[in-house]
Amino acid sequence: MAKRIAVDPITRIEGHLRIEAQIDGGKIVDAWSSSTAFRGVETILKGRDPRDAHHFTQRFCGVCTTVHSMASIRAVEDALKIQVPDNARLIRNLIMGIQNVQDHVIHFYHLHALDWVDIVSALSADPVATSKLAQSISDWPKSSADYFKGIQERVKAFAGTGRLGPFQNAYWGHSAYKLPPEANLMAVAHYLEALEWQKDVIKIHAILGSKNPHPQTFLVGGMSIPVDPNSQNAINADKIAWMMKLFKKARSFVEQVYIPDLLAVAPFYLDWAAIGGGVGNYLSYGDFPDASGQNFFPRGVITDKDLANVYPMDEKKITESVTNSWYSYQGGDDKALHPYDGETNANYTGPKPPYTWLDTDQKYSWVKSPRYDGRPMEVGPLARVLVAYAHGVPEVQGAVNFVLKTLGAPASALFSTLGRTAARGVDALVLAQKNEEWLLQLADNMGRGILDMHNGEMWDPASWPKEAQGFGWHEAPRGALGHWIRIKNQKIENFQAVVPSTWNAGPRDEKGQRGPYEQALIGTPIADPENPLEILRTIHSFDPCLACAVHVLDITGKEIIKVKAL
Numbered sequence: 327m328a329k330r331i332a333v334d335p336i337t338r339i340e341g342h343l344r345i346e347a348q349i350d351g352g353k354i355v356d357a358w359s360s361s362t363a364f365r366g367v368e369t370i371l372k373g374r375d376p377r378d379a380h381h382f383t384q385r386f387c388g389v390c391t392t393v394h395s396m397a398s399i400r401a402v403e404d405a406l407k408i409q410v411p412d413n414a415r416l417i418r419n420l421i422m423g424i425q426n427v428q429d430h431v432i433h434f435y436h437l438h439a440l441d442w443v444d445i446v447s448a449l450s451a452d453p454v455a456t457s458k459l460a461q462s463i464s465d466w467p468k469s470s471a472d473y474f475k476g477i478q479e480r481v482k483a484f485a486g487t488g489r490l491g492p493f494q495n496a497y498w499g500h501s502a503y504k505l506p507p508e509a510n511l512m513a514v515a516h517y518l519e520a521l522e523w524q525k526d527v528i529k530i531h532a533i534l535g536s537k538n539p540h541p542q543t544f545l546v547g548g549m550s551i552p553v554d555p556n557s558q559n560a561i562n563a564d565k566i567a568w569m570m571k572l573f574k575k576a577r578s579f580v581e582q583v584y585i586p587d588l589l590a591v592a593p594f595y596l597d598w599a600a601i602g603g604g605v606g607n608y609l610s611y612g613d614f615p616d617a618s619g620q621n622f623f624p625r626g627v628i629t630d631k632d633l634a635n636v637y638p639m640d641e642k643k644i645t646e647s648v649t650n651s652w653y654s655y656q657g658g659d660d661k662a663l664h665p666y667d668g669e670t671n672a673n674y675t676g677p678k679p680p681y682t683w684l685d686t687d688q689k690y691s692w693v694k695s696p697r698y699d700g701r702p703m704e705v706g707p708l709a710r711v712l713v714a715y716a717h718g719v720p721e722v723q724g725a726v727n728f729v730l731k732t733l734g735a736p737a738s739a740l741f742s743t744l745g746r747t748a749a750r751g752v753d754a755l756v757l758a759q760k761n762e763e764w765l766l767q768l769a770d771n772m773g774r775g776i777l778d779m780h781n782g783e784m785w786d787p788a789s790w791p792k793e794a795q796g797f798g799w800h801e802a803p804r805g806a807l808g809h810w811i812r813i814k815n816q817k818i819e820n821f822q823a824v825v826p827s828t829w830n831a832g833p834r835d836e837k838g839q840r841g842p843y844e845q846a847l848i849g850t851p852i853a854d855p856e857n858p859l860e861i862l863r864t865i866h867s868f869d870p871c872l873a874c875a876v877h878v879l880d881i882t883g884k885e886i887i888k889v890k891a892l
Contacts, residue, residue, distance in 0.1 A: 328355070330683070331855050334362070336865055337492070338437045340389050341872025343831065345843070345861055346684055349852050354861075357840070357847040359831050360684055360691040361872045364652075368670045371821040376402045376813050377546045377785075379821065383809065384540050386823065386874035391539040392425050392531070393802035394823070394874065397809040402546045405796025405813055411778040412617055414548035416768045417534055417561075419614050420569075421541065422800065423761040424530045427576050429803035430707070430754035431584055433869045435513075435520040438747065441863045442591055443505060443513040446498040449482055451507035459508050464586040468519065477515040497859040504594040513591065516583050527576040530569055534561075548780035555772050566769045573765060577758040580751075588751045589732050595744060599735055602743030602864040604846035605702045606631040608709035609829070611639065611808065613801035614760065622760060623722075623801055626713040627698060631741050633716045639698075641797045641808065646824060647695040650688075650833040660836050662697060665810035666795055668822035692876045695832035695841060696824050704842040705805030705829045706868060708749040712740060721759070725752045743846070746867040787816040802826055804869050827875040830868050843868065 327350075334344035342363035348356040367386055371379055379402060383394035396418065403410065410418075453475035460469040484490075505513070528538055534551060535541025543551040554560035612625030626636040645662035648655055655661065655669055663669065684690040696703070703709075714722040729748050730737060739745050771777075784790065790813070798809040805826035812820040832841040840848075843865060850860050 329855055331858060332683070333858055333861055336862065336870065337495075338440070338862075338866065339870040339872065340387065341827075341870065341875070343865070343870055343872050344684070345847070345865060346686070347847060347852075347858070347861060349855055352851055352853075354847045354850045354852060357844045358684055358686045358690060359693075359833060359841055359843040361693045361831060361876050362691075363872070364692045364876050368821050368823060371818050374818050375787075375816070376405070376811060376818055379811065379818065380544050380546075383823065386825070387871060389539070390429075390802060390804070390871060390874060392421055392535070392541055392544075393800050393807055394809070395541065395544040396422060396800040397798040397802075397807050397823070398811070398821075399544055399546050399798065400800070401796045401798025401809040401811040402813075403796070404798060405794040405811055406546075406784045406790060408547050408781055408784050410548045410781055412776065413553050413768060413771055413779050414781075415615060415617070416764050416771070417543075417549050417551065417779075419764045420761060420768070421531060421534050423614065423757045423764065424527060424573070424576060426803045427580065427754050427758045427761070428524050428528050430750050431520055431579065432524055433803075434584060434588070434747075434750065435517045437869065438866045439513055439517060439591075440493075440496060441859065441866055442503070442595060443510050443517075444498055444500070444503040445481065445493065445496075445510065445514055446485075447503065447505070447507045448511040448514045449478065449485070449507075451478065451511035453478060453511070456508040456511045459590075460512050463590050464582045466582040466586075468515070474511055474515060477518065478511055480518075481514060497857045500857055500859045501853050502859050505591065509590060509594070513587060516587055519583065520579070523575070523579050527572055527579075530572050533565055533569055545780060547782055547785060548778075550780070552779055553768070553772055553777050561768075561772075563769075563772075566765065566772075570762065570765055573758075573761045577762065580754050580758045585751055585755055588748060589729065592733055592744060592748065596733070596735070598744040598863070599733075599739035599742045601850055601860075602746065602846045602867060603631075603741045604704050604842045605840070606741065607698070607701050607703045608712050609639065609698055609703040609705050609806050610710045610713040611799040611801055611806045612713075613799070614757075622719070623710050623714050624717040624719065626717065627703070628709075628712055628716060629701065631738075633712065633737065636713055636716045641799075643699040644808070644824065645697050645700075646822075646828075647697060647835040648689075649695070649836040650686075650690055651694050652689050652692050653694065662695075662836065665808065665822040665824055666812060666820070668810070668820070670822065691831075691833040693828055693831050693833065693872070694824075695835040696829045697835060697839075700837070702832070702835070702839050702841055702845070703806075703829055704846075704868075705826050706746070706750075707753040707803070707805070708740065708746045709805055710801055711749040711752050721756045722752065725755050743864045743867045750869070790816055793819075804871055805829065823874065825871075825874045827868075827871050831870060831872065831875055843870075
């Protein structure tokens with residue numbers, strides 16, 4: 327008998343996400359993704375100086391701050407045809423590179439691992455057996471029986487308080503958990519280690535960006551932080567050495583903990599290599615350019631899971647639909663708009679988020695529905711890795727082939743919930759290694775007296791064309807991030823952001839095509855509809871972040887919602 331369930335809110339994400347699913351015969355046969363909170367930023371940018379845009383776009387989210395700086399600055403530079411110096415390119419790569427590595431590790435351990443790891447089971451583990459398991463997969467030094475016994479005692483003491491916080495309503499003891507107690511204890515130990523690890527590696531953002539979050543050194547035309555081997559107030563040899571130490575610490579954890587854990591856990595869940603495939607279309611904007619402008623991660627589009635053909639990405643083919651979103655376009659909601667012509671408003675006056683079931687025959691989300699050439703596209707580490715793999719990028723091909731060989735899985739296994747999780751590990755691994763290369767290139771430039779950091783050629787607004795438009799992109803941790811800007815008379819005339827979770831979380835479009843979250847859930851087995859752990863596994867594999875996927879502001883000043891603080 328068919329049954330409809332709702333998971334609201336989806337926890338362990340940034341933002342507010344509701345998933346409704348229709349279950350029949352123990353599997354999901356239909357699904358709806360809805361963002362139920364709204365906010366406003368894009369309209370605030372209208373009329374402002376384009377050079378200030380990145381200070382506002384950082385506030386799209388309190389987590390992914392650097393990524394919006396990068397996209398908005400590139401949009402302005404694209405509009406005004408500004409080239410940045412090589413040192414600025416390298417520092418941008420370093421800031422973005424360590425952001426991806428840190429974000430992926432935190433996602434794996436603190437946001438996604440608990441979908442596969444049963445903390446309660448870890449309490450019955452044998453620390454000696456756990457030590458043997460850990461030493462069999464890695465030479466990470468924290469692997470003694472005493473160490474794991476200490477972790478187990480800490481977890482027991484925490485559980486004994488009865489104040490479990492975010493762990494209170496988890497699905498502990500669920501039949502879908504398959505790891506033995508020792509593997510669970512090892513994962514819990516690394517969960518705790520990752521908390522300490524990330525506090526150190528993110529210091530790189532403080533060095534290069536002056537603070538984290540919301541770094542302050544981004545600048546249209548380059549970066550504002552100087553490089554000078556003879557100055558204590560600039561990036562010098564001492565700071566290069568300090569950062570290299572931090573980059574090596576980041577890489578060691580990825581190579582000796584994250585990847586071994588990923589490969590240790592995956593064999594217990596190989597059935598998930600055939601679950602969660604989704605729309606089968608993948609989009610990557612490409613990123614991390616070299617001195618010639620070629621991206622380490624190439625730009626491209628894959629359709630219908632066909633790795634033999636990667637198509638060029640043309641941003642002119644991107645549109646957003648609001649047919650099933652709580653928005654209205656002035657020209658009608660049955661037509662999709664390119665972001666240059668995009669509208670962000672709250673003119674829609676129909677039903678808003680209900681407290682019971684979504685009326686999915688009408689509008690049901692505050693997220694729009696992006697499409698590429700009319701197709702829904704998955705973006706994220708899987709898309710980025712697939713495009714790079716199909717393009718023949720050696721580092722990516724080597725890492726992917728190693729993972730597939732270790733698991734004894736074919737390339738088709740990548741199109742799944744498990745593949746999505748594995749691709750995030752691959753992404754972290756190759757970027758952890760590339761970061762050290764980019765830092766050495768920066769040091770080499772300094773050694774050769776190349777110290778330029780900013781191109782001020784177009785900084786004077788008097789030199790700008792009367793009208794200009796630009797596309798800014800970035801391959802953020804969660805995938806393809808695009809900002810589009812129109813400049814008129816030296817001011818922002820229109821600004822639109824299409825963010826990764828908009829691509830993935832969007833509802834059905836005017837053709838009735840499901841968004842990537844919705845499609846990925848179709849066919850997912852549900853062991854217990856009252857405890858739908860399986861929904862969390864697939865949705866969390868995308869690493870949702872809804873804060874920057876929703877942008878609403880009533881420009882007439884009409885009050886949309888009132889929140890009373892008690």
